[in-house]
Amino acid sequence: MSPRPCSKVSCQEQATVTLTYVYADSMVVLGPLSQHPEPHSYDLCARHSERLSAPQGWQVVRHAVLGDVGFAS
Numbered sequence: 156m157s158p159r160p161c162s163k164v165s166c167q168e169q170a171t172v173t174l175t176y177v178y179a180d181s182m183v184v185l186g187p188l189s190q191h192p193e194p195h196s197y198d199l200c201a202r203h204s205e206r207l208s209a210p211q212g213w214q215v216v217r218h219a220v221l222g223d224v225g226f227a228s
């Protein structure tokens with residue numbers, strides 16, 4: 156699997172999580188890096204995922220992305 160860069164402009168880090176906006180539920184979901192880029196998803200490095208702030212009224216849902224879970228699945 157080829158590494159993907161963080162989607163933040165000017166960030167050179169490798170992405171470790173995928174952030175998905177679920178508009179229907181006003182949720183921002185953070186999960187393991189997705190296998191394929193998706194239209195409403197953004198890849199983020201660990202640093203930027205930790206600093207993430209959701210838009211007003213949105214809820215942030217973090218799946219098990221903290222720690223080194225690897226890509227075993």
Ligand SMILES: [Zn+2]
Pocket residue numbers: 161162163166167168199200201202203
């Ligand atoms: Zn970053």
